[in-house]
Amino acid sequence: MNGILSFARRFARNRAALAGVLVLLFVGAMALSAPFVYPSDPWDMVTMPFVWPGEDAEVWLGSDMMGRDLASGIFHGAKVSLTIGFVATLLATLFGTLVGALAGYYLGLADTLLMRVTELFQTIPQFIFAIVVVAILTPSVTNVTLAIALVSWPSVARLVRGEVLALREREFVQASRSIGMGDLRIIATQILPNALGPIIVMGSLMVATAILTEAGLAFLGLGDPNVMSWGSIIGAGRDALRSAWYITAIPGFAILLTVLALNLVGEGLNDALNPRLKNR
Amino acid sequence: MNRTPKTSESLVISRLFATFARCAFAGALTIAAAAPAFAEEPPTNGGAITFALSPEPPFVLTSINTTLQMGIVGSKIMEPLMALGVDLEMRPVLATSWEISPDGLTYTFHLREGVTWHDGEPFTSADVQFTIMDVLKKLHPRGRSAFAKVTAVETPDEHTAILKLSEPAPPLLVALASGYEAPMTPKHVFGGTDIPANPAINQPIGTGPFVFKEWEKGNYILLEKNPDYWDAGKPHLDRIVFRIINDASARAAGLESGEIDIAGLSPVPLTDMVRLQDDPDLTITTDGYAYMSPFMLMEVNTRKPPLDDRRVRQAIAYAVNRDLMTKIVWMGYGKPATSPIPSPVEAFHAAEGTIPAYPYDTAKAEALLDEAGYPMKGGKRFSITIDPIPLGTDYVRTAEFIKQQLGKVGIDASIRSQDLPTFFKRVYTDYDFDIDSLYYGAFADPTQGVQRLFWSKSIQPGVVYSNPTGYANPEMDRLLEAAQSENDPEKRKALYLDMQALAMTDLSVIPLMETRFATIASAKLKNHTITADGVIGGSFADAYLIAD
Numbered sequence: 061m062n063g064i065l066s067f068a069r070r071f072a073r074n075r076a077a078l079a080g081v082l083v084l085l086f087v088g089a090m091a092l093s094a095p096f097v098y099p100s101d102p103w104d105m106v107t108m109p110f111v112w113p114g115e116d117a118e119v120w121l122g123s124d125m126m127g128r129d130l131a132s133g134i135f136h137g138a139k140v141s142l143t144i145g146f147v148a149t150l151l152a153t154l155f156g157t158l159v160g161a162l163a164g165y166y167l168g169l170a171d172t173l174l175m176r177v178t179e180l181f182q183t184i185p186q187f188i189f190a191i192v193v194v195a196i197l198t199p200s201v202t203n204v205t206l207a208i209a210l211v212s213w214p215s216v217a218r219l220v221r222g223e224v225l226a227l228r229e230r231e232f233v234q235a236s237r238s239i240g241m242g243d244l245r246i247i248a249t250q251i252l253p254n255a256l257g258p259i260i261v262m263g264s265l266m267v268a269t270a271i272l273t274e275a276g277l278a279f280l281g282l283g284d285p286n287v288m289s290w291g292s293i294i295g296a297g298r299d300a301l302r303s304a305w306y307i308t309a310i311p312g313f314a315i316l317l318t319v320l321a322l323n324l325v326g327e328g329l330n331d332a333l334n335p336r337l338k339n340r
Numbered sequence: 341m342n343r344t345p346k347t348s349e350s351l352v353i354s355r356l357f358a359t360f361a362r363c364a365f366a367g368a369l370t371i372a373a374a375a376p377a378f379a380e381e382p383p384t385n386g387g388a389i390t391f392a393l394s395p396e397p398p399f400v401l402t403s404i405n406t407t408l409q410m411g412i413v414g415s416k417i418m419e420p421l422m423a424l425g426v427d428l429e430m431r432p433v434l435a436t437s438w439e440i441s442p443d444g445l446t447y448t449f450h451l452r453e454g455v456t457w458h459d460g461e462p463f464t465s466a467d468v469q470f471t472i473m474d475v476l477k478k479l480h481p482r483g484r485s486a487f488a489k490v491t492a493v494e495t496p497d498e499h500t501a502i503l504k505l506s507e508p509a510p511p512l513l514v515a516l517a518s519g520y521e522a523p524m525t526p527k528h529v530f531g532g533t534d535i536p537a538n539p540a541i542n543q544p545i546g547t548g549p550f551v552f553k554e555w556e557k558g559n560y561i562l563l564e565k566n567p568d569y570w571d572a573g574k575p576h577l578d579r580i581v582f583r584i585i586n587d588a589s590a591r592a593a594g595l596e597s598g599e600i601d602i603a604g605l606s607p608v609p610l611t612d613m614v615r616l617q618d619d620p621d622l623t624i625t626t627d628g629y630a631y632m633s634p635f636m637l638m639e640v641n642t643r644k645p646p647l648d649d650r651r652v653r654q655a656i657a658y659a660v661n662r663d664l665m666t667k668i669v670w671m672g673y674g675k676p677a678t679s680p681i682p683s684p685v686e687a688f689h690a691a692e693g694t695i696p697a698y699p700y701d702t703a704k705a706e707a708l709l710d711e712a713g714y715p716m717k718g719g720k721r722f723s724i725t726i727d728p729i730p731l732g733t734d735y736v737r738t739a740e741f742i743k744q745q746l747g748k749v750g751i752d753a754s755i756r757s758q759d760l761p762t763f764f765k766r767v768y769t770d771y772d773f774d775i776d777s778l779y780y781g782a783f784a785d786p787t788q789g790v791q792r793l794f795w796s797k798s799i800q801p802g803v804v805y806s807n808p809t810g811y812a813n814p815e816m817d818r819l820l821e822a823a824q825s826e827n828d829p830e831k832r833k834a835l836y837l838d839m840q841a842l843a844m845t846d847l848s849v850i851p852l853m854e855t856r857f858a859t860i861a862s863a864k865l866k867n868h869t870i871t872a873d874g875v876i877g878g879s880f881a882d883a884y885l886i887a888d
Contacts, residue, residue: 103744109668125611126668126737199757285736285755286743298589299609299733 070332077328083321087314091139098132102288106132110304124293124307125300133288134314140289141318144205145271151209152270153263156216161247163217164224175221178214186211190273194282201284204277208270219262223255257333261326268322275315290315383884388579389865391875392591392603395731395760396558396584399541403471403525404479406781406805408605408632411876413582415519416563417458418546419879421449421468424517424872426627431871433879434463434524434547435501444508444827451499455570458545458552461528465495470527472503479535481806482783483522484798485791486515489825507825510832511785518631519548520877521788549575549881558584569881576884588612588732595622595860601885602861602868604628604875610671610734613858621863628874629857632781633789635682636674636738636852639767639776643810646722647774651712653847656775657698658705659749660742666853669737673858677851679840681790682782684854688833690840697844705749714750721750727767729778730760738777738852768804779855780805786836791820793849794839811848 072078100106105127106119113122113130121131163174181189193207227233228251236246277283278291279298290311297307397410400417421435435449455463472493476483489509494502503512516522524547529540544552547570550563561582565575583600585591592608594600596619608616616622638656646652662676675683678697683689706716714721724746728739736757743753753775758766766772783789792798792805796812819842823835843849859875861868867882868875 101744101747103740105668105741105744126740195759281733281736281757285739285757296733296737300611301589302592302615303611 067332071328074328074331076324077331080321080324080328083317084325087138087142087318087321090135091142094132094135094139098129098135100132102132102136103128104132110300112304113306113310121310122306124297125304130293130307130310133293134290134311137288137290137293137311138314138318140201140287141271141274141291141315144201144208144274144289145267148205148208148212148270148274149263149266151205152212152266153216153259155209156213157220157252157259159213160217160220160222161224161252164221165228165243165247165251171221174217178217181211181214182218184211187273187276190277191280191282194277199277199282199284201287204274204282204284207277208273211273212266212270216259216262216266219258220255223258224251227251227254257329261330261333264322264326264329268319268326271315271322272319383576383866383882384887385576385884386578387576387885388581389577389601389862389883389885390581390583390594390599392585392594392600392607393561393582394584394586394591394607398761400544400552400561401525401535401541402520403475403483403523404535404541406481406520408520408781408876411520411873412604413561413563414523414544414546415548415873415877416550416580416880417544417548417552418519418523418525419548420517420519420522420524420877421451422513422517423519423878424514424631426630426870426872426874428872430513430517433519438513440513444510445505447503447505447512449501449503451501452570453499455547456568457526457528457547458566459526459529461526462498463524463526463547464498465493465501466498467524467527468501469493469495470531471522471525475525475530475535476522481792481803482515482788485787485795485824486511508827509787509825510827511783511787514784515788518871518873518877519879520873521631548879550577550580550879560584571881574881575879576882577880580880592616595862598862601865602859602875604857604859606673606734606857607860610673613671613673616860622860623863624858624860625869626856626858628859628869628871628876628878630684631784631871631873631877633682633684633783634779634781634855634857635677636777636779636855637677637680637793638742638850638852639773639778639793639809640848640850641771641773641775641809642848643771646712646714647724649712650846651708652714653850654698655705655708655712655749656746656751657847657850658701658708659751660745660850660852661700662852663700665738665741669734669741670853670855673856674853675856677854678844680782680793680843680849680851681786681836681840682851682854685782685784685786687829688786688836690837694837695841695844702749709749709751716750719750720752723752723754724774726753726755727758727763727773727776728755729776730758730763731778735777742775742777764804767808768806769802771801771808771810773808776808777852786839787820787824791824794843795820809848811846813842813846816842816846 106129107123107127109123109125109127111119111123119129123129159174163171189211190207193210194203197203233246233250236250274289275291278289279295281295283289283292293311294308301308393409393412397407400410400414402411402414419433421433423431423433425431434452436452438449440447451465457463472487472490477487489505489507490503491506492504526545529545530538549566549569551566553564554562563580565578588609591603592612617624640647640653642648666674666676678692679690679695681688709721726739726742728735739755743755746753767776781789793807794811794816796817798807800806819835819839823832826832826835859869864886866884870882871878
């Protein structure tokens with residue numbers, strides 16, 4: 061309890077990070093409240109096409125070229141973008157941690173093999189790789205999430221490997237080994253908890269990247285055509301960029317804000333979790 | 341030259357359509373009328389133009405594949421026997437004159453002398469025979485029905501080709517009069533080979549004003565002036581570059597900046613059309629699509645439940661508001677369709693009220709679905725997938741619109757996106773789809789464009805744009821086959837009226853909208869649209885750039 065409190069105090073010292081948390085909480089609230097605030101389908105054509113923001117109180121953020129309520133799209137889109145961002149990151153982190161921990165703990169052949177495979181993935185530009193995967197698997201929420209996870213795990217693996225390498229020779233690990241603890245138990249209960257800080261920091265930044273990647277894919281027409289995400293609103297609105305820029309600007313601003321918030325939170329977490337900076 | 345009454349009738353149909361097309365757009369596109377006519381001043385020679393193309397065709401040989409984008413490239417390289425002018429006069433191209441026997445069973449074509457293929461071989465009647473008998477009749481999706489009655493092509497000498505018919509075939513001459521629909525195909529290149537597998541389809545050889553030079557896949561196709569073209573003094577342009585630009589907004593920007601000289605098939609986002617119309621450096625015309633008479637429709641796979649039930653298909657037709665779709669998705673660039681023979685094909689189109697109609701009515705749709713045994717359970721009756729043809733955002737939005745409308749009556753539709761080859765394979769080879777949405781060309785005669793949608797003999801796996809619905813009705817086949825060779829225009833129309841009534845009852849195909857395509861070009865480019873098939877089938881031999 062004490063630990064959490066001191067962590068919170070350290071985190072709160074970073075005002076920008078606090079602002080980031082507030083923005084994220086707001087976006088999260090938007091996502092959760094979407095079904096109640098806008099119970100109808102965001103794809104429903106509720107009004108005339110091209111209603112500008114502020115022109116009609118019924119659709120305060122305006123409507124797109126099909127007469128769909130942009131505010132409803134932003135609320136429901138928040139759910140999609142956050143879900144994809146968090147789930148993809150979770151998958152990538154779990155897999156990357158597993159690979160990195162095994163490589164860093166066992167070294168030798170396992171390390172060589174796992175790291176060469178990781179490097180193989182790292183040589184391919186992430187976004188291009190994601191495009192190829194989605195194009196092959198056909199665009200759907202599941203496939204987009206999988207593709208993002210597939211391109212983001214290598215950096216986690218490298219980070220975790222480094223942490224494990226540093227920790228595996230420490231006294232407490234050797235002590236655990238000497239009392240006969242199994243390898244997996246040592247990794248899970250002794251090493252990883254101590255490597256958690258950097259992993260969490262990296263995860264928060266990866267969520268931001270994942271949201272951007274999803275938006276990029278949807279912009280290119282590789283999003284799930286049945287799901288309205290911020291990226292897909294931008295992709296569709298691009299056609300009308302010259303005549304109705306607000307259709308792309310509004311979801312674009314939502315993405316900007318969310319990604320910025322995630323970066324600030326990541327920064328704050330880094331400050332709070334990094335023991336070397338504890339008394340800065 | 342002689343024309344039988346049947347031929348002039350076909351011309352009248354087209355003329356009516358052209359008039360219709362011009363009237364329909366008079367309000368929206370005031371600049372349209374000026375563009376197509378032959379310009380007065382003498383053409384200037386030289387210059388290169390850039391034609392924006394999307395999507396990239398897989399190869400270039402329109403005598404075996406009817407992709408419109410392929411026609412745009414192929415028609416500059418390969419030529420037809422005749423061309424149908426935008427004024428709807430038949431003009432000689434590779435045939436200098438032709439006669440039709442009074443019984444309508446013998447067509448004699450006198451071929452132009454001194455014409456050579458781009459590789460130097462002479463063009464002869466053997467090429468005509470090969471094109472019609474071995475290529476169009478066997479491998480062209482519409483050629484199967486258009487040339488069904490042609491039993492032989494005789495070649496008494498190198499410059500005479502005589503078509504022998506088993507029964508009169510009224511639309512034959514029109515079917516031959518397009519560089520897109522019936523380009524003459526070199527026998528010395530393709531004869532005796534498996535044409536779709538012949539690598540020559542990637543390096544097309546023709547007799548036309550432009551010679552295929554280079555193709556960098558995904559980037560551009562380069563054609564250069566044919567210095568030995570039979571029509572001395574033509575072509576006026578030195579080069580045509582077809583640039584593959586898949587993004588509609590990029591095409592709009594390219595046209596505005598002058599980087600692109602011309603693009604067809606409504607190349608820019610419809611929201612941009614109004615803005616470009618006011619640009620003095622550009623011309624917009626809806627001419628040049630009369631030959632194809634394109635219309636949007638949904639093909640319904642009738643092979644499996646729930647879509648095997650006619651009542652379900654009728655419910656879908658009631659549930660989709662076509663007026664609203666035309667207004668909102670297509671911004672008025674079209675007209676709601678009520679029949680599989682669209683209204684521009686006036687000689688055969690069934691007037692409203694004479695065949696079953698499906699005005700927007702969700703109550704009727706729901707009643708039909710209940711009756712068919714698909715009750716509403718938790719806001720949903722059953723799920724289906726829509727495959728919109730991947731030709732751009734307009735088609736995706738059409739599918740989004742249909743999905744929303746179907747959702748209102750409890751049909752849970754999801755949209756599937758894929759690339760064009762996957763779409764073609766899914767719909768026309770594997771038949772692994774529920775509903776698609778795309779456009780077809782109805783063409784001036786129903787045997788050309790409409791029959792392939794309903795005829796049971798058009799169910800041929802692998803042939804694109806050929807009955808993928810699995811619809812096979814002996815009565816439909818009887819009507820189509822009788823109409824195909826009926827000589828009496830009145831009886832023929834009666835057969836097609838019955839056919840439309842049956843089609844609109846069984847609804848294996850749900851007509852959505854008669855499309856109005858536009859070509860946008862630089863004001864400096866003249867004579868790009870002088871035939872009824874416009875930029876898709878025109879050769880550009882007469883096109884030129886006016887000097888600055």
